[in-house]
Amino acid sequence: MKKDKKNSEPLIQDFTSSFTVVYKEEMAKRTICRMDIEAPLIARKARAGQFIVLRVREGGERIPMTITDKDPEKGTITIFYQVIGKTTALMRTLKVGESFADVVGPLGVPDEIESVGKIVMVGGGTGTAVLYHITKAYREKDNYIVGIIGGREKELIILEKEMGVLCDELIITTDDGSYGERGLVTDALTRVLKDSPDIRLVWGIGPLAMMKAVANLTRPYRIKTMVSLNPIMVDGTGMCGCCRVTVATQTKFCCVDGPSFDGHEVDFDELLKRKGMYFPQERESLLFSVR
Numbered sequence: 579m580k581k582d583k584k585n586s587e588p589l590i591q592d593f594t595s596s597f598t599v600v601y602k603e604e605m606a607k608r609t610i611c612r613m614d615i616e617a618p619l620i621a622r623k624a625r626a627g628q629f630i631v632l633r634v635r636e637g638g639e640r641i642p643m644t645i646t647d648k649d650p651e652k653g654t655i656t657i658f659y660q661v662i663g664k665t666t667a668l669m670r671t672l673k674v675g676e677s678f679a680d681v682v683g684p685l686g687v688p689d690e691i692e693s694v695g696k697i698v699m700v701g702g703g704t705g706t707a708v709l710y711h712i713t714k715a716y717r718e719k720d721n722y723i724v725g726i727i728g729g730r731e732k733e734l735i736i737l738e739k740e741m742g743v744l745c746d747e748l749i750i751t752t753d754d755g756s757y758g759e760r761g762l763v764t765d766a767l768t769r770v771l772k773d774s775p776d777i778r779l780v781w782g783i784g785p786l787a788m789m790k791a792v793a794n795l796t797r798p799y800r801i802k803t804m805v806s807l808n809p810i811m812v813d814g815t816g817m818c819g820c821c822r823v824t825v826a827t828q829t830k831f832c833c834v835d836g837p838s839f840d841g842h843e844v845d846f847d848e849l850l851k852r853k854g855m856y857f858p859q860e861r862e863s864l865l866f867s868v869r
Contacts, residue, residue: 596616596677597615597616597617597632597677597678597679597680597681598615598616598675598676598677599613599614599615599616599672599673599674599675599676599677599678600614600615600616600652600654600674601613601614601654601674602614602672602673602674604670605733605736606733606734606736607733608661608670609660609661610658610659610660610661610704610734610736611658611659611660611661611666611669611670612646612656612657612658613656613657613658613659613669613672614649614654614655614656615654615655615656615657615678615681616653616654616677617630617653617654617655617681617683618650618653618654620645620648620655620681620683620684621648621649621650621652621653621654621655622650622653623684624645624648624655624683624684625684625688625689625715626688626689626691626711626712626714626715627644627686627687627688627689627711627712627806627837627838628644628645628683628684628685628686628687628688629642629643629644629645629683629684629685629686629808629811629814629833629837630642630643630645630655630657630681630682630683630684630685631643631681631682631683631685631814631815632678632679632680632681632682633678633679633680634665634668634669634672634678634679635668635679636679638665638668638679639664639665640814641665641666641814642685642808642811642814642833643657643659644657644707644708644711644806644808644837645657645683645684645711646658646707646708646710646711646737647710647711647714648711657707658704658707658736658737659704660703660704685814685815685833686833686834686836686837687834687835687836687837687838689712689715689804689838691712691715691716691718691719692719693719693720693721694721694778694779695721695722695776695778695779696721696722696723696724696774696776696777696778696779697716697721697722697723697724697777697778697779697780697781698723698724698725698726698767698770698771698774698777698779698780698781699712699713699716699723699724699725699726699741699745699780699781700726700727700763700764700767700780700781700782700783700784700788700792701725701726701727701728701741701763701783701784702727702728702729702763702782702783702784702785702788703728703729703730703734703784703785704736704784705783705784705785705788705806706727706735706736706737706741706783706784707736707737708783708806708808709727709741709781709783709806710737710740710741710744712781712783712806713725713741713744713745713781714744717744722746723744723745723746723747724745724746724747724748724749724770724774724777725741725742725744725745725747725748725749726748726749726750726751726763726766726767726770727741727748727749727750727751727763728750728751728752728753728758728762728763728766729752729753730752730753730754731752731753731754731756731757732752732756732757734752735750735752735757735758738750749766749770751763751765751766762788762791763784763788763792764788764791764792764795767780767782767792767795767796768795771795771796771799771801777799777801778801778802779801779802779803779804780792780796780801780802780803780804781803781804781805782803782804782805782841783805783806786807786810786846786849786850786853787850789805789806789807789841789844789846790841790844790846790847790850792805792841793805793841793842793844793846796841796842797842802840802842803840803841803842804838804839804840804841805838805839805840805841805844806836806837806838807821807823807832807836807837807838807839807844807849808832808837810823810832810849810852810853811832811833811837814833815833815834816831816833816834819831821833823836823839823844823845823848823849824844824845824848825839825840825843825844825845826840826843
């Protein structure tokens with residue numbers, strides 16, 4: 579078991595915990611789910627930007643999930659996920675009181691959180707769940723935070739209330755105009771960038787195309803822009819190589835070198851081409867998922 583260099587506490591959750599689901603909520607026509615999982619050591623050690631790798635049952639697929647929040651006192655961690663493949667469909671069948679086979683973490687490089695001034699946090703779809711833990715950390719450093727969160731429709735907006743508590747300003751967008759402002763999160767970001775010359779940092783987390791667009795918008799302003807590349811992780815331990823990414827002309831692995839990177843240095847065109855490589859296998863797997 580890997581040890582933290584600063585103390586003797588394990589970085590990897592031991593396998594004596596039950597990993598019991600203590601809370602479950604299904605949203606957006608049952609396509610987005612929230613789960614609170616019993617994992618006391620992870621809850622104590624996890625920092626913003628880190629993730630876990632879990633298996634629903636023995637012999638099952640190991641998949642990475644970003645830690646949305648933690649409660650060290652209760653010994654729980656919170657994850658959000660969208661049902662898009664066999665394993666997430668299987669996860670949806672778990673009831674409160676049932677357990678995962680195993681949960682490993684916290685993994686990944688923690689984000690460096692500092693007091694920098696005015697920050698814009700942009701979350702698209704379930705990317706808002708990844709953004710939340712990072713936003714919470716910046717709030718604790720007394721930064722001024724402008725939040726922009728969006729989805730295709732009202733039902734796909736998540737963590738609105740929670741982000742509202744953390745942000746000094748919160749803008750909500752929907753593609754169809756069913757809630758908040760009509761348009762994309764990047765439309766709102768364009769306006770904020772023009773109106774706020776004092777922005778020091780932008781975070782963009784969501785689909786790859788959205789993160790690319792956010793980075794392109796901030797580049798002319800020379801505002802540091804961070805993205806989280808968790809959408810392309812598969813194994814989560816650096817063994818499979820599927821999450822390799824070119825950052826500043828160097829090959830990096832999202833799971834062990836990230837998942838957060840400077841968005842202006844990421845080769846998004848390369849990532850977008852590779853992202854669709856596994857779609858046929860994912861569709862086939864889902865056809866034979868939970869009966």
